[in-house]
Amino acid sequence: MTTFDDRERAFENMFANDQELQFRIQARRNRLLGEWAAVKMGLTPEETDAYAKAVVQADFEEAGDEDVIRKLVGDMTSAGIDIDEAGVRAALDEQAVIARRMFIEAQ
Structure with missing residues (x-):
């Protein structure tokens, strides 16, 4: 029975590691997306950093990408960007x- 328990723990650890990696890639993607939008809106470097963090935080509002997309469309439209x-x-x-590539290259 211990062999089965060991395999079960190994699969649980692998699943947890995969989930953590996906979370990190998604957070990096959102940060990069925030930086992309900030450049389009002509923000200063300080404003760009703050905006990128705000985009990452926006992803915690609801499951999926809709909250991030809604934020960017609204902010960019308000800034006069046609998107x-x-x-x-x-x-x-x-x-x-790009985010996935950054994590692969880092390993």
Whole structure:
């Protein structure tokens, strides 16, 4: 029975590690997305840093990416940037690839 218990613990640890890695990649993606949007809005470096953190925090409002997309579309539209949800989703996908690559290269 201990062999089965050991395998079960190993799978649980692997699952926990995978979930943590996905969380980190998603947080990095959101930060990169915030920096991308800040550049488009012409924010200063200090404002860019604060905005990127705000985008990361926005992701905790609800499950999924809708909260982040809604925030960026609203903020960028308010700043006079002509962008729609599809444009933000495309940027989100691009930043996800970059974030994943950053974690792979770091390992």
